[in-house]
Amino acid sequence: MLKGIGGSAGYGVGRAVIISEGKPEYVSVEITDTESEIKRFEDAVRVFVEKTQGMADAMRERVGEHNAEILEGHILMLSDPFMQDEIKGMINSGNCAEAAVDSVCDMFITMFSQVDDELTKQRATDIGDIRVRLLKILTGTPDINISEVPAGTVLVAKDLTPSMTAGIVKENVAGIVTELGGKTSHSAILARALEIPAVLSVDNVLSMVSDGMVLAVDGCEGNCIIEPSDEEITEYQKKKEIYLEEKAGLKVFVGRETVTADGAKVHLYGNIGKPEDAEAVVSGDGEGVGLFRTEFLFMGADSLPSEEQQFEAYKKAAEIMNGREVIIRTLDVGGDKDIPYLGLEKEENPFLGFRAVRYCLANEESYKVQLRALLRASAYGDIKIMVPLVTGVEEIRKVKQLVGELKQELDKAGIAYNKDIQVGVMMETPAASLIADLLAGEADFFSIGTNDLTQYTMAVDRGNAKVAYLYSAYHPAVLRSMKNIIEAGNKAGIMVGMCGEAAADTLLIPLLISFGLGEYSVSASSVLSTRSTISKWSKAEADKLAEQALALSTEEEVAALLKANVK
Amino acid sequence: MVSKTVKIVNAQGLHMRPAGMFAKEMTKFESDIFLDVQGKKINAKSVMHIIAACIKCGTELTVECSGSDEQEALNQAVSLIESGLGE
Structure with missing residues (x-):
């Protein structure tokens, strides 16, 4: 058996057809009539552009935009005036068009192959492709079909x-x-x-x-x-x-409600990082957005994005979701996410330091810009505000107070917003988990961020290979923490969701059903598989499994139990 | 010569499509236009050289234009880069 990389999933058996497309042979001759040789080259370029555009159009129809763009990129590359000048220069000094194309392409292939970047290296393949096709046109060699x-x-x-x-x-x-x-x-x-x-x-x-x-x-x-x-x-x-x-x-699950085997309905949402990602959630059949990370607005800029820029981004997501819920997380800076212009100091322990809501509340003026943009955008859809890294009741109170002040400002200015906009807590610290009952009295909803919750609960840096084995949502401590949060939220009558990777975990879903999770937010591509898994479990079955899991004392035992019971 | 320093905002950097669009726009000007990326000068009219320079998101570069229409060229280059080159 030969080992390679799985580039596209699926299985197939068939007979080999070898596609070898080498450079066509040509005889290098010295050119005296350079003018007509340059014309021969220019004609070949014209034919190339026509053929390639034809292929791109066919591709666009059969396979999609991305593949068509790759071919159109070939036209762009060959149209580079610098490249054309190089080729014409070589013809002017007596080389035939074939030799000139061959050696200039060679030069670029070498140049691109030496760059230490995977995407740029792939451009060398493109130039190789351009060279073969151009040489075929020049030498009159037929295409492989x-x-x-x-x-x-x-x-x-x-x-x-x-x-x-x-x-x-x-x-x-x-x-x-x-x-x-x-x-x-x-x-x-x-x-x-x-x-x-x-x-x-x-x-x-x-x-x-x-x-x-x-x-x-x-x-x-x-x-x-x-x-x-x-x-x-x-x-x-x-x-x-x-x-x-x-x-x-x-x-089969496209367009269906997300229900457990015994008919209990839950919400199944998608996570996004940019407003346009909401389109993938819609096409992946997500019922809303459970986590919109707003960092992209801040990371790709030189300075704080204006209220207007933020408003447009939030509004766009809300409009794409067309009335369905969009939970937007306020700036989660710090930790591993650095935004240079904010001038944050390097810290000994960034994950335990000045980040997320801590930074935002210390920089109230810029936080208010984001909250105001969110409020204004709430007039265009069902936007909810989520506050990350909360550890205490005073933080959520303070955010709600700011939101209250901004609402008054907007009222005075006569600007529309959703008066009942919800402000919730992203539950991702052990502190928040332990005081979930207290937070539930202040927050309009909870959403469990399992990645950080696991990391902080286990006191483990998952990027550190020596300790990464400790990072697991199946650890009894993490399970108990999730259960505690969900139960506290349900007791207070607020929605509890989950927006970490764990929400799409086939093994973990029965436990989440048993704990009473109301909303699952997963990547757009996992929506259908998550809906399928949820549909296989009834509350009674899930409770039985959860009872067994919670009685176990190690992560290993829990993982083994969940694997043995996977549906 | 006129020049201005700007930052690339495209998430994927100046890969084929934005680089191609940018170079094509730049060829419309008579001026010589160069991108100074950490001391390396790249011909802004050459999509091949832009791609080979592997300019990533967040990179700061200086656009330098010299010629009869240098100010227009610079304005256009800066506004294209700042707008994310259609991405």
């Missing part, structure tokens, strides 16, 4: 260039295997868009495979078997069926 491969083909190539992939007919390609490329390479992006299983970065696969050999491709684990046995083929086919069934199974 991938669209004509027979059904049940596994494409094998050094790397699939964007122009090659433009012709792929999804129905005929069972899998893709390449020697180069990673998760973000063209081949991977395209394979995922076409839902073709792909294994990339398989060393020397071209020297081991020849046309017609049978290949089994596992794009989930990144495996590839050459000439698999009958048992292996059966195994792959079974895996493929299960994979496709699961995928189709999730589609």
Whole structure:
């Protein structure tokens, strides 16, 4: 079995078709009529642009915008006046167009390959692709036509260039295997868009495979078997069926309510980092936004974003969600998120230091700008304000007092806002958890931030490899903390949600159902799988499992129990 | 020559699309236009050189224009970069 990187999930078995697209041969000749040679080059560029635009248009229709843009990028690159001048300069000094194109492309490939950045390195592949196509036009070599491969083909190539992939007919390609490329390479992006299983970065696969050999491709684990046995083929086919069934199974959940097996309804929301991410939540079938991190507004700027800029961003998210709930977290600066222009001092213990609500309340004037923008945006949708890193009742009181003052200002100025806007607490510190009952008397809602709650409860820096093993939401301390928060919130009659990774955890969901969690906020791509998991558990079953889990004394035992009971 | 220092706000930095759009706009000016990125001068009319410079979000760079339409060129360059180049 050959090991590579899983570039696109799924399973496929088929016969290999090797796609090798080398540079076409040409004979270097010395040019005397440089003028007509330059014209020959310019004509080739024109043909290139036409062909490439045609491929991009076809791609846009069949696969999507992103892949079309890659090809349009080729036109942009070749249109670079500097590159064209270099090529023409070489022709003027007596080189033929082929030799000039070849060596100038070489120069750029070397230049791009040397940059220590994955995205920039990939541009070297693009230039290689441009070179081959341009040389083909100049030498009159016909294009390889991938669209004509027979059904049940596994494409094998050094790397699939964007122009090659433009012709792929999804129905005929069972899998893709390449020697180069990673998760973000063209081949991977395209394979995922076409839902073709792909294994990339398989060393020397071209020297081991020849046309017609049978290949089994596992794009989930990144495996590839050459000439698999009958048992292996059966195994792959079974895996493929299960994979496709699961995928189709999730589609059933599109547009459905999120309910437990015994019919209790919960909210299932998405997490976003930018207003436009709300579109992914809508298309992923999320019912609202459970966490909108506002740091992006502050991090990509030179100075504090104005009230107007913030207002526009919050309003945009609210409008995309079209009346559905949008919980917006106020600035969570500090810890691992530095914003240079705020001039925060380097601290010995940034995670225990001057961050989030602590910073905001110490800089009331700039905090008020954000709160005012949030209030104004609340006129355009169901916006709720969430305060991060709360450790005491006085913090939430102070924020509510500021909101109250701002409401009066807006009233005086006759500016619209939602008078009943809710202000809630992000529950992510052990202190907040231990006084959840007190906070519940002040806050309009809770949302558990499991990442920080786990880190602070376990006193562990999960970035530190020596102690990262302690970072687990299954630890009895973290479970008890979550249970305490949820119960305190429910007792006070306020909504309790969860916006950390744990909310989408198949193993943890039954416990959250048992504890009484009312809202799950997950990444847009996890909405359907989370809805599916929730639908499998009844309260009674979840309670039974929770009782067993809470009786265990170690993280390991809890994890084993949850794994054994996964649905 | 006129110049101004600006900061890249595109989340992905000056990758292909924004770099291509920027270079294309810059070729409309007669002036020589360079981006000074940490002492390295990059021809702003060349998408290839901009991409190879691998300019990330948050990078500060100085736009330098010299020629008959240098002020217009600088204004346009700065406003394109500050607006996030259509992203």
